[in-house]
Amino acid sequence: MHDAHSPSRPAVSRRSPGLSGRVRVPGDKSVSHRSLMLGGLAAGRTRIRGLLSGEDVVNTGRAMAAMGANLSREGDEWVIEGTGNGCLLEPEGPLDFGNAGTGCRLTMGLAGVYDFETSFTGDASLTKRPMGRIFDPLRQMGVQVEAAEGDRLPARLRGPEVANPITYRVPMPSAQVKSAVLLAGLNAPGITTVIEPVATRDHTERMLAGFGASLEVETDGKGVRTIRLEGQGRLSGQTIDVPADPSSAAFPIVAALVTPGSDIVVENVLMNPTRIGLITTLCEMGGDISLIEEREAGGETMADLRVRASDLRAVTVPPERAPSMIDEYPVLAVAAAFAEGETVMDGIGELRVKESDRLAAVAAGLALNGVDHTEGEAALAVRGRPGGKGVGNPDGKRVETHLDHRIAMAFLVMGAASEHPVQVDDISIIATSFPDFADLMNGLGTAIEPTQVPE
Ligand SMILES: O=C(O)C1=C[C@@H](OP(=O)(O)O)[C@@H](O)[C@H](O)C1
Ligand SMILES: C=C(OP(=O)(O)O)C(=O)O
Numbered sequence: 001m002h003d004a005h006s007p008s009r010p011a012v013s014r015r016s017p018g019l020s021g022r023v024r025v026p027g028d029k030s031v032s033h034r035s036l037m038l039g040g041l042a043a044g045r046t047r048i049r050g051l052l053s054g055e056d057v058v059n060t061g062r063a064m065a066a067m068g069a070n071l072s073r074e075g076d077e078w079v080i081e082g083t084g085n086g087c088l089l090e091p092e093g094p095l096d097f098g099n100a101g102t103g104c105r106l107t108m109g110l111a112g113v114y115d116f117e118t119s120f121t122g123d124a125s126l127t128k129r130p131m132g133r134i135f136d137p138l139r140q141m142g143v144q145v146e147a148a149e150g151d152r153l154p155a156r157l158r159g160p161e162v163a164n165p166i167t168y169r170v171p172m173p174s175a176q177v178k179s180a181v182l183l184a185g186l187n188a189p190g191i192t193t194v195i196e197p198v199a200t201r202d203h204t205e206r207m208l209a210g211f212g213a214s215l216e217v218e219t220d221g222k223g224v225r226t227i228r229l230e231g232q233g234r235l236s237g238q239t240i241d242v243p244a245d246p247s248s249a250a251f252p253i254v255a256a257l258v259t260p261g262s263d264i265v266v267e268n269v270l271m272n273p274t275r276i277g278l279i280t281t282l283c284e285m286g287g288d289i290s291l292i293e294e295r296e297a298g299g300e301t302m303a304d305l306r307v308r309a310s311d312l313r314a315v316t317v318p319p320e321r322a323p324s325m326i327d328e329y330p331v332l333a334v335a336a337a338f339a340e341g342e343t344v345m346d347g348i349g350e351l352r353v354k355e356s357d358r359l360a361a362v363a364a365g366l367a368l369n370g371v372d373h374t375e376g377e378a379a380l381a382v383r384g385r386p387g388g389k390g391v392g393n394p395d396g397k398r399v400e401t402h403l404d405h406r407i408a409m410a411f412l413v414m415g416a417a418s419e420h421p422v423q424v425d426d427i428s429i430i431a432t433s434f435p436d437f438a439d440l441m442n443g444l445g446t447a448i449e450p451t452q453v454p455e
Contacts, residue, residue, distance in 0.1 A: 008426040010398055010451045011438065013415025015388075018261025018309065019444040025249045027052040027242035028270050029433050030175070030203050031300075033102050035240045036060045037110055037183065038211045039080035040069030041088065044237035048078040051242055055432045056100035063107050066091040085234050086187060090116035094154065097122045099355060099403060099432045102176055104153070105134050106204075109180030112143050112157040113187045121154040125355045125403035131155060137168045137181045141188060163188035165231055168195070172350065173323045175200035178227070182208065182215075188231040196225040200323040201274040206299050211235040243270035243302045247327045248434045250278050251409045252444060253307050254331045257287045258338040258388070258417040262309040264444055265292070271301040277317075277325030278332060279305075285312040285339055312339035314384060319347025326350060329380070330410035333362045336382035337371040337391060338417055349378030355429075356402035365399040365411050369422055392420025399424045405432050412438070416446045423451065 032052040037060065039046030051057065061071055061078075068089035070081040083089065088111055095111075095118060097104035104120055108131070111118045121127070132151030139145060142160030147153070165188040168181050178194050182204055185192025199219075205227055208215050214230040249269045256262035271279075271294065283289055288308040295302055312335060317325075325332070329348055336343035351358035363375035370390045372383040385391050392415065401408040401424055408424050415422030427450070430437045438448045 006428045008453060009428045010423060010425050010453060011412065011427045012421045012423045012449055012451050013412040014421045014447040015418060016259050016416040016446045019252070019256045019259055019264050019416070019446065020262065021444050022265040022267060023252060023440055023444060024267040025244045025252065025440070026054065026434060028245040029054065029056060029247065030102065030201055031242050031270070032057045033060045033106060034203055034207050035242065036064050036080065037106060038207055038235060039237060040064030040067070040082055041085065041110065041186070042082040042211050042235035042237045043084045044082060046080045046082065046237040047239045048080070049076055049241045051078050052245065052433070054435055055098055056103055059096065059098045059100055060103040060107065063091070063095040063097070063103065066093070066095060067111060080237070082237055086232060088114055091118060094119035094121050097126060099123050099125055099429065101126065101129055101355070105131070105176040106179050106183055108134050108138065108157060109183040110186070112138050113141055113159040113163040113184045115159050115161050117156060117158045119154060119156045123403060127153045130353055133172065133174065133177050134180045137166060137177070138184060140164065140166045140168070141184055165190040165192040167193040170194060170196050173198040173200050174350070175204070179204040182227065182229050185229045185231050186213070190231060192229050192231060194227045196227065198320070198323055199223060199225055199274060201272070203272070210299060211238055241298050243300055244268045246270050246275045246278070249305070250328045250331045251413050251437070252441060253282065253289065253305065254335045255413045255416045255441065255446060256307040257282060257310050257312060258335060260309050262307070264307050266305045266307065268302050269305055271303050274324050277321045278328035281315065281317055281321070281325065281332060282335060284315045285335065286310055287312060311386065312384070314339045314341030314343040316344040317346070322347050322350070327406060330358055330362050330406045331413060333366065333380060333382050334410050334414045337366065337384055337414060338386060338388055339384035340386050342381055342383045344379070344381045346379040348380065354404065356404035356407060358404065358407065361400065361402055361404060361407045362410070365407065368397050368399055369393050369411070369414060369418065388418040391418035392422050394420045396421070396423055401426050401429060403429050405430045405434065409434065409437060412441070412448050415448070
């Protein structure tokens with residue numbers, strides 16, 4: 001288990017002769033967090049199959065248990081006895097969310113408006129991330145906030161006796177902010193309205209409706225979404241099947257596309273339209289990805305994806321696509337490193353406030369591994385080297401991952417198709433979202449191995 005005191009675990013990824021086989025990546029992280037939260041809040045029993053067992057989600061489960069939910073495991077299923085609507089209990093100690101922005105921010109909304117005190121903390125990455133984006137609407141709802149300088153963690157929230165339902169226009173494209181306000185609205189009398197100028201992942205809206213909340217979503221001609229939620233309604237326990245996470249599937253998909261000779265199937269991938277920007281982009285680049293067995297279950301679409309090695313061409317990614325692939329830019333930059341021409345990604349300033357400053361971390365990793373690129377304030381251009389000639393680091397220098405799982409996984413994928421090995425300084429953080437990443441990838445044919453920490 002990774003924690004703040006875990007020693008770093010460096011690793012190397014060497015050129016692969018090609019990936020083959022079928023895999024199922026872990027359950028979707030966004031859906032997993034939300035199913036624990038709503039299951040923990042609802043009246044009655046929720047059963048969850050396919051829940052991600054990554055540390056981010058484990059921390060959400062612990063937080064819900066600290067507020068009165070009863071979680072247990074029955075075979076492959078997680079079973080939650082919810083506290084019942086409006087009945088969360090005051091946690092005895094601080095809620096530690098480790099590395100998880102989503103778990104922390106959504107729980108601040110869910111629990112912060114209760115008439116009790118909740119304290120939030122996290123690891124060295126999470127305590128650097130901006131929390132004002134959640135505190136601002138919560139303050140409007142009547143929550144008192146005491147936080148570290150710059151509205152960061154650790155923070156203490158105390159809700160009012162009765163929370164104000166608000167109308168809130170989300171100032172940045174963020175599903176976490178939208179969701180935090182909606183979850184807070186569950187405990188406010190009357191209608192809470194969230195206006196979302198740019199659509200982001202809609203799992204909170206879908207799942208709230210599935211648990212029986214009274215909620216309406218309207219989209220105008222310009223794509224602006226207005227979500228109205230009636231607070232203090234009744235949520236009842238549900239059965240949830242969590243599909244495979246498209247943000248995790250992205251790693252074997254890109255590895256197969258860039259490594260000659262590859263032919264793989266990634267099973268049961270969530271194909272929610274607010275999450276498939278990377279697949280669209282890779283197809284535009286000439287990636288051979290076919291959807292087999294597209295199907296519907298639990299209000300979501302899933303498909304098995306067959307992916308074959310392809311000669312990729314550079315594209316310009318439209319900025320309005322960013323929310324539907326926000327976590328996939330690091331691995332897209334790796335795909336671009338093997339594509340013919342210059343791939344341009346713009347409108348990606350939000351990458352600077354993820355687990356690391358992902359624009360800076362990706363640019364530094366590309367530089368270390370011989371890939372020509374330009375980093376802008378909110379943009380990245382990558383000039384590819386088809387065939388991977390000259391890519392990698394012959395001196396064994398390590399990419400700095402800055403407690404960021406996606407940086408670690410993206411550069412390990414790069415090593416599968418590069419001329420020289422690619423090394424990263426720490427793979428322990430990958431357990432936050434994709435336990436067993438290296439084993440799953442090596443089962444397909446990559447060569448990812450631990451290396452020694454120098455004395
Ligand atoms: O709502 C969610 O589940 C998430 C929203 C996104 O964050 P932002 O809302 O900060 O863009 C994404 O980066 C994160 O991995 C998961
Ligand atoms: C940004 C991410 O997660 P979070 O914000 O939940 O830490 C991610 O998983 O890429």
